[in-house]
Amino acid sequence: ETGVTQSPTHLIKTRGQQVTLRCSSQSGHNTVSWYQQALGQGPQFIFQYYREEENGRGNFPPRFSGLQFPNYSSELNVNALELDDSALYLCASSLTRGDEQFFGPGTRLTVL
Amino acid sequence: GNSVTQMEGPVTLSEEAFLTINCTYTATGYPSLFWYVQYPGEGLQLLLKATKADDKGSNKGFEATYRKETTSFHLEKGSVQVSDSAVYFCALRAGGGNKLTFGTGTQLKVEL
Numbered sequence: 001e002t003g004v005t006q007s008p009t010h011l012i013k014t015r016g017q018q019v020t021l022r023c024s025s026q027s028g029h030n031t032v033s034w035y036q037q038a039l040g041q042g043p044q045f046i047f048q049y050y051r052e053e054e055n056g057r058g059n060f061p062p063r064f065s066g067l068q069f070p071n072y073s074s075e076l077n078v079n080a081l082e083l084d085d086s087a088l089y090l091c092a093s094s095l096t097r098g099d100e101q102f103f104g105p106g107t108r109l110t111v112l
Numbered sequence: 113g114n115s116v117t118q119m120e121g122p123v124t125l126s127e128e129a130f131l132t133i134n135c136t137y138t139a140t141g142y143p144s145l146f147w148y149v150q151y152p153g154e155g156l157q158l159l160l161k162a163t164k165a166d167d168k169g170s171n172k173g174f175e176a177t178y179r180k181e182t183t184s185f186h187l188e189k190g191s192v193q194v195s196d197s198a199v200y201f202c203a204l205r206a207g208g209g210n211k212l213t214f215g216t217g218t219q220l221k222v223e224l
Contacts, residue, residue: 004155033212040216041216043156045213048209048211055210056209058211090155090156101158104155
């Protein structure tokens with residue numbers, strides 16, 4: 001059984017650009033959550049998708065947006081990148097809402 | 113709002129020493145509590161969990177007991193190994209949603 005995968009592994013962007021991060025959920029999982037982990041900090045919840053709809057959002061501005069596809073994979077889009085967006089972005093999938101979350105290895109985003 | 117407070121690291125121990133990492137929380141209702149571990153360059157892995165007061169979660173020699181009276185969920189291990197070196201995160205999930213609220217993490221270094 002394949003676990004949660006994320007791409008790319010690393011990414012470097014400049015301020016003002018836009019970025020798309022991708023996540024493939026574990027087989028059979030219909031819920032995907034995204035977290036931002038700044039250096040030396042714990043992960044912060046960005047939002048969750050359940051059956052292709054947003055199902056909860058953390059304290060992040062609208063320039064953070066997402067999508068979930070019919071196969072339950074997901075994208076995180078960040079517009080107008082700022083230096084403070086530099087972080088490890090973690091995706092987690094679960095069988096359904098409220099179940100144990102399985103995390104991917106993350107995408108390291110650096111904004112210059 | 114919900115929050116998790118962990119002891120600051122790094123914690124440096126000799127192999128076979130006893131480990132305690134303190135975790136306290138603030139939450140409405142009756143949250144579920146978790147410990148996650150993050151090895152260098154990897155995503156988060158669930159180490160153990162407890163879903164109600166007085167429950168004890170355990171895994172790989174690690175234990176933590178859900179103490180509602182002290183709002184605590186301290187992580188313990190009787191004899192640490194070099195391979196336990198990692199960052200440990202305490203987290204909670206409250207309100208019936210899937211959002212995890214994490215502490216800032218505690219780095220553990222175990223030396224021979």
